[in-house]
Structures are given as structure tokens and as C-alpha cells.
Amino acid sequence: PGSGDRGMRRLAGHLTAEVTAGMPETIVAYRDHQRWVREFNPVRLNAVNAPPRLRERGVYLITGGLGKIALMLAQYLARTVQAKLVLTCRSPLPSRDSWDAYEGEDLVRSKIQMVREIEAAGGEVLILRADVADPDEMETAFFRAEEVFGRVNGVIHAAAGVMGEASMRAIEDISESHCEANFRAKANGLMTLERVLRGREPDFCFLMSSLSAVLGGLGFAAYSAANIFMDLFAQDRHRTDDRTSWISVDWDSWKFSEGTEGATRNSSVSDFFMTPEQGVEVFQRILAHPHLNQVVISIGDLETRITQWIRGGAHPEGRDAETQGTLSSRPHLQTLYAEPRNGTEQYLTDLWGKLLGVEQVGIHDNFFELGGHSLLATQVILRLKAEYRVNLSLRDFFEAPTVAGLAHYIEETREMIQELQTPSDSTEEDDYEEIGL
Numbered sequence: 001p002g003s004g005d006r007g008m009r010r011l012a013g014h015l016t017a018e019v020t021a022g023m024p025e026t027i028v029a030y031r032d033h034q035r036w037v038r039e040f041n042p043v044r045l046n047a048v049n050a051p052p053r054l055r056e057r058g059v060y061l062i063t064g065g066l067g068k069i070a071l072m073l074a075q076y077l078a079r080t081v082q083a084k085l086v087l088t089c090r091s092p093l094p095s096r097d098s099w100d101a102y103e104g105e106d107l108v109r110s111k112i113q114m115v116r117e118i119e120a121a122g123g124e125v126l127i128l129r130a131d132v133a134d135p136d137e138m139e140t141a142f143f144r145a146e147e148v149f150g151r152v153n154g155v156i157h158a159a160a161g162v163m164g165e166a167s168m169r170a171i172e173d174i175s176e177s178h179c180e181a182n183f184r185a186k187a188n189g190l191m192t193l194e195r196v197l198r199g200r201e202p203d204f205c206f207l208m209s210s211l212s213a214v215l216g217g218l219g220f221a222a223y224s225a226a227n228i229f230m231d232l233f234a235q236d237r238h239r240t241d242d243r244t245s246w247i248s249v250d251w252d253s254w255k256f257s258e259g260t261e262g263a264t265r266n267s268s269v270s271d272f273f274m275t276p277e278q279g280v281e282v283f284q285r286i287l288a289h290p291h292l293n294q295v296v297i298s299i300g301d302l303e304t305r306i307t308q309w310i311r312g313g314a315h316p317e318g319r320d321a322e323t324q325g326t327l328s329s330r331p332h333l334q335t336l337y338a339e340p341r342n343g344t345e346q347y348l349t350d351l352w353g354k355l356l357g358v359e360q361v362g363i364h365d366n367f368f369e370l371g372g373h374s375l376l377a378t379q380v381i382l383r384l385k386a387e388y389r390v391n392l393s394l395r396d397f398f399e400a401p402t403v404a405g406l407a408h409y410i411e412e413t414r415e416m417i418q419e420l421q422t423p424s425d426s427t428e429e430d431d432y433e434e435i436g437l
Contacts (some may be wrong), residue, residue: 026310040214040302051287053203054081054247055215059149061086061142063132063189064159066093069208071114071278073156076280078123084149085123088130088141124149132159132189140198152200157193157230158208159185161223171221173393179222186226190233197244204287207234207248210268214250215294215305219394231294238293249286250296254279272299310373330360333369337362344407347387352403355379363403372401380406388414 001007014030025111033414060077062070065087077083094102099112111151126148130141145152161182162232190207191209211222213227234248255273273295274282286295298305301310330337331334340346340363355376367377384406390413392406 024310040296040306042302045285045289047281047285048288049081051284051286053154053290054083055153055203056081057084058153059084059145059151060154060156061088061145061152062156062158063088063193064157064208065089065127066091066111067158067160069254069276070156070158071111071118072276072280073158073283073344074123074125075114075118075121076283078121080284082122083124084126085118086126086128086141086145086149086152087130088128088138090129090131092127092129100271118222120284132157133184133192135192135195138192142196142200152202154202155193155205156208157190157196157205161186161210161226174222179225182208182222182226187233188227191228201243204245204247204290205237206283206287207231207246208220209250210247211250211252211296211298214298214302216310219398227399234293245290245293247286247292248294248296251279252297252299272305274299328357328359330358330362331363331370333365335362335364335366335384338364338404340403342407344388344410346401348403348406351380351383361403363407365402367397367401384410389417390414 001011010033011030014035018028025037027038054077058081060083062074062085064070065074065085066089070087072084074083074087077085093099093108093112093115094104099116102109102112115127118125126145128144129139130137132138134368142152177436193205207230209227209230210223210227212224213231216224231248231250234246237244237246237369253273254276256276282297286292296302337360340349345363349363352361352367352370352372353359356370356372358370361370367380372380377397381394381397384390384392388410390410392409396409400409
């Protein structure tokens with residue numbers, strides 16, 4: 001509506017009510033004065049032998065092609081349609097003539113072995129060094145792929161973002177350079193792909209997004225944002241591109257034998273994962289449905305996980321024992337209840353009890369297993385800063401998500417501050433002499 005229009009006043013009323021009512025939804029749309037909220041409905045995609053859109057001996061380019069998930073998908077394409085595979089990466093493998101004698105890193109040797117298995121399954125593999133965010137390098141990669149194999153029939157954008165411990169930061173601590181680490185591969189790389197694909201018109205462009213685009217995650221704001229961009233980009237292309245099918249898939253964690261790809265360090269989150277075989281099966285079923293443009297993969301019930309991790313259950317900002325009534329009984333945990341041993345631990349158990357609405361918080365109980373989530377963890381960090389004048393980082397919280405662990409951190413920090421504030425035994429004259437004055 002235009003400025004001064006009656007419709008503008010009504011819209012302003014809707015928005016004012018929305019931001020002051022304390023509703024749990026995080027995504028809301030108003031259309032013709034109707035309020036819309038996003039919901040997810042479970043669907044079952046039927047099994048297929050081979051998706052009809054895959055071409056026998058078709059040419060498929062995979063960005064981030066030497067990642068574990070990318071190599072699993074490449075192996076499936078080789079086994080199913082004897083695909084010609086172009087794997088782009090920023091750090092390529094050693095030259096083929098050195099593979100037999102290579103005795104370097106275990107990770108490199110495992111990738112060499114995987115490429116050999118792909119070729120043994122009937123695929124042809126071309127490995128090209130190319131930064132997916134560099135237009136010139138990607139244009140060169142496509143030209144080389146077409147020169148060797150012919151027209152590219154499909155693209156899988158599997159370039160990974162950054163999810164290691166070093167990437168975990170509170171929103172207020174995120175810098176432009178920190179965001180760039182995630183945006184370059186996923187967002188800038190996607191825009192580069194779209195530019196390079198103009199006029200080439202592959203059958204599909206399959207985007208490997210993440211469930212973090214839906215659930216978020218404490219410390220992963222930049223990673224979540226990059227994946228949300230991918231989802232929205234695919235939706236936009238789905239509306240405007242009638243020649244190439246754009247699909248964005250928000251994957252749950254894949255668990256490999258040596259660890260979990262895409263999982264957070266929170267055990268109650270990383271309990272949700274799929275095996276590589278299950279992941280490949282999901283990939284196969286999605287490809288068989290060309291009308292889809294975004295699919296969310298959740299091992300557990302998604303709405304339950306949204307309620308717990310985003311809305312915070314019935315109390316998105318935590319419960320206060322003084323205002324919300326009686327506390328819930330202590331849930332069944334693997335750890336036995338242990339009482340606080342000092343004042344700091346007592347303060348923390350009382351704080352957690354009020355925020356989580358749980359009685360008898362033990363000093364060894366895991367915050368997240370008690371029902372904690374990102375909003376409440378942020379509150380704990382802020383209250384500890386106000387009460388004890390300590391700056392607790394997200395990494396510190398993940399390292400010690402128990403009352404005993406946080407109390408130990410607080411006491412160590414306070415002792416360190418006290419030592420720094422204690423005057424030296426040396427005189428002012430001694431100090432001058434020591435530094436050469």
C-alpha cells in the first residue's frame with residue numbers, strides 16, 4: 001500500500017502486533033491481510049531403480065568433488081549409469097602416475113582409493129583444479145569437461161562450508177572474514193555456477209544445502225545463512241528457469257566411519273544422522289521427482305526438533321520457577337545426580353533450574369540433554385558475564401556444557417585475573433632497571 005493509505009495503517013498494525021505478541025514462529029508472511037506461517041509436512045518418495053533424468057554414460061560435474069559425500073554420489077552415478085564424472089576441487093590429488101607409490105596422508109590415500117573404486121564401477125573420472133567462486137577457473141573447468149567428455153548433463157554443487165570448532169562464534173563476534181569462509185563456497189560459488197551455466201542448459205543443478213538452514217545452530221549463524229541463500233536461490237531459479245531443474249536439499253548429518261560430516265558437537269543433535277548408503281538412497285529418490293525444488297531431510301520428526309531447538313518448547317525464553325510455577329522432575333539421564341560443592345556451582349544449578357524448568361540439576365548433567373537450546377545457552381553466557389565478569393565463548397560452552405565444567409572455567413578465570421592484578425614484589429626502581437631504563 002502507498003504512504004498514507006488505509007492499507008498501510010492496517011499493515012503497520014499487523015506488524016506491530018506480530019513483534020510484540022511473543023509468537024513462537026520465526027518466519028511469518030502477510031498477504032492481503034492474511035497471516036501465513038511456514039510448516040513442514042512429511043512426504044515419502046518411492047524407491048526407483050534409476051532416476052529417469054539420469055542419462056546412460058551422461059556427463060556430471062561435481063563441485064567440491066573430492067569430499068566424502070561428493071565421492072559417494074559419484075560412485076553411485078558410476079555404478080548406476082556408468083557416468084563420466086568431472087570432479088572440481090581447490091586441492092587436487094597427486095598425479096595419477098604417482099598413486100601406486102604414494103605414501104603420504106591417509107586422507108589423500110583414501111580419496112585415491114575411492115576414485116579407483118568409482119572407475120572400477122564403470123565410471124570415467126576427470127579431476128580438475130578449480131575454485132568454484134572464481135568465474136574464470138570454472139569457465140575453464142567446464143570448457144575442459146566438454147572438450148574431454150562432451151556436454152555436461154547435470155551439476156551437483158557440493159562445495160562445503162566451514163563447520164569446525166574454530167568456526168563457532170556468537171553472532172556478535174562474527175566478522176566479515178568469518179562469513180566469507182562460508183559464503184565463498186556456497187553463495188559466491190552458486191552465483192558463479194549460474195553464470196557459467198547460461199547457455200549450457202544441463203538437465204539439473206543439485207544443491208547440497210544443510211538442515212542448518214531450517215534448524216540453525218548455536219555458533220553456526222554464518223553457515224546457516226549460506227545454506228538459506230542456496231535454498232532461496234533454487235526457489236528463484238525454479239520459477240524463472242524453464243530449461244534446468246534447480247533442486248536444493250537440506251541434508252541432515254551423514255555419518256562416516258571416521259566421524260560425522262555436517263554434525264554439530266552437541267551430542268543430542270548429532271544423534272540424528274544417516275549412513276552414506278541411506279544418503280545415496282535419498283539422493284536417488286529425490287532425482288526421480290523433477291517437480292521438487294527444495295527438500296528437507298530430517299532423521300527425527302522435524303516439527304519436534306523445531307519446537308525444541310528454535311521455539312524452545314512451550315517456553316521459548318526459558319521458565320522461571322518464581323513465575324511459571326513448579327519445576328518439572330529431573331529427566332532420565334545417563335549421569336547420576338550430584339549436588340553442588342561450592343557457591344559457584346550452587347549459583348549455576350539454580351540458574352539452570354529456573355531457565356530450564358527442571359528440579360535437581362546435577363553438576364555433571366549436560367545442558368543440552370536437560371532440554372537446553374541456543375536461546376537459553378546465550379542467556380547463560382550473558383548472565384555469567386554479568387555475575388562473574390567473565391567472557392565465556394561458545395567454544396568454551398561446548399567444551400564444558402555442565403555446571404562443574406563451567407564453574408571450573410569461572411574459578412580459573414577469576415584466579416588468573418587476581419594474579420594479574422596482584423602488585424609485583426619488585427620496586428619501581430627495579431622495574432626500570434629490568435627494562436633498561
